[in-house]
Amino acid sequence: MLSVRLICVGKLKETFYRDACAEYEKRLKGYCKTEIVELPEQRLTERPSQAQMDAALAKEADSIRAKIPQGSAVIAMCIEGERQSSEQFAQTLSGWMNGGISHISVLIGGSCGLDEALKRTAQLRLSMSPMTFPHHLARVMVLEQVYRALNIAAGGKYHK
Secondary structure, eight states, rough: OEEEEEEEOOOOOOOOHHHHHHHHHHTTTOOEEEEEEEEEEOOOSSSSOHHHHHHHHHHHHHHHHHHTTOOOOOOOOOEEEEEEOOOOHHHOOOOOHTTTTEEEEEEEOTTTBHHHHHHHTEEEEEEEOOSOOOOOHHHHHHHHHHHHHHHTTTTTTTTT
16 A cells, blocks of 8 residues: 655644644545654744755755655655646656555655755655645645545546
8 A cells, every 4th residue: 555654844733734634634544554744843043044044954854854764756845846737646646656656755844945955856846836835734735635646546536
């Protein structure tokens, strides 16, 4: 069975985000094993320099790398990434699974995003939109899109 691990910088505090995530985790049980790993966001000053932000992102990247299972296909969520329709995303996941990939790690950065070097190592840099979303909302959106993609791949009716 496919295993999907979301590696997220930052903790969900708001109940409505936690409830939405829990709903999609429940729905995903029929398609894959889902795990959410929360990592602490590095603290920055009110107006950090670029060097301070880069150092914080590099430190977060080290924590993220430690949580990516060996052999996992990696998706880095980033605004400059590729945009795919739900059908295209379903094809991407299906192609990986048909190619023997059994573990997918989705990386969601904190408020400053993800380290550039980390994004370069991902098999897919994915953008949901050119708009910027709170990283907590992105987690819900990613879970929903993974559910939708796996449902499409299985010939389900959720997408219709």
